[in-house]
Amino acid sequence: MSAEKDGTLHSRILGDLEQKILSGEWPPGHRLPFEIDLAAHYGCSRMTANKVLTQLARSGMIERRKKSGSFVAQPVAQAAVLEIHDIETEVRSLKQAYSYQLLSQQQRVADREDLAKLDVEEGAPILQLSCLHFAGSSIFCVEDRLINLDAVPDAKAADFEKNAPGPWLLARVPWNAAEHRIQAIAATAETARRLQIAKNAPCLVIERRTWGSAGPVTQVRLTYPGERHQLIARFQPGEAERAG
Incomplete structure (x- = not known):
């Protein structure tokens, strides 16, 4: 040959x-x-x-x-702890086909439970979304998100059936501050059902809030199957000292 x-x-x-x-x-x-x-x-x-x-x-x-x-191979994601990353880009970097599904969308007013999540006043107009992100045929993560409609009024008319809310927001709403919270949990029955994993299986949860010039923009909770996800953070010498 x-x-x-x-x-x-x-x-x-x-x-x-x-x-x-x-x-x-x-x-x-x-x-x-x-x-x-x-x-x-x-x-x-x-x-x-x-x-x-x-x-x-x-x-x-x-x-x-x-x-x-x-x-x-099972896809193993590497989420940057200190960055706001695009889930589609993350999935494609793993050589996996990406797809997205909107599970629910509801426009309502903020209740007391929302106040700590989104940093808005009770009664403020918000949009609540639940979505699935896929890597190939497997569920990559579940996204639960609140959007402050006072800060992002255009979200009322956005087509989130076709467009995932994360990149839609990043492309339209400048943010000037963000807060990450990371924790490991055991999957509840509901989480296990949504991720199609066993109950009590380990999960990684990343919660993030962002603020812009008009106030709080969004709060999102991303839940990943723990065995297929890892966190990385890059930093320069001296950054820890400067950050306190």
């Missing part, structure tokens, strides 16, 4: 396998064909098949287990 043909087959096989993984046709945990089966299917050498699987493993898309074979 010529080097040129070998390279063309490598690209074709790699593209085919990536498409199956990114589309969700092969979900996390799915076992890929063995090298010998890939070689027979594509009419290539086992060395070419091995190179493709090695490249997929290096990119984090699959896991190769000795004597067991190769499996589509």
Whole structure:
């Protein structure tokens, strides 16, 4: 087999396998064909098949287990603690297909329970949203959000069936302060149902509030399956001292 043909087959096989993984046709945990089966299917050498699987493993898309074979990897997210990040970008960085679903949307006035969450006065107009974010066919996280309609009146007419509220807000409303709160919890029955995980399974919860020139903008609670998420933070020498 010529080097040129070998390279063309490598690209074709790699593209085919990536498409199956990114589309969700092969979900996390799915076992890929063995090298010998890939070689027979594509009419290539086992060395070419091995190179493709090695490249997929290096990119984090699959896991190769000795004597067991190769499996589509579970996405492991890295949320930046001190940044306001876009969930779609985070999912795509994991080589996973992203999708979004709005579960509920309600315009109402703030009650006493909302006061501590959103830092608004009782009776202020707010928009309450619940959403799901997917990585492939798996639920990546649940989003529960409150938006202060006094600060963001355009949110009343926004189409959150098509547009996730996070990037919509970032594109339209400048913010000048943010607060993060991070905690580990055991999934309640309701959380387990929404995330499709076992009750009491570990979850990571990130709560964030942002403020703009017109006052509080939004409060969001993001709940992730704990085993598939990790936190990172970057900082420079001396920042801790400057921050107190």
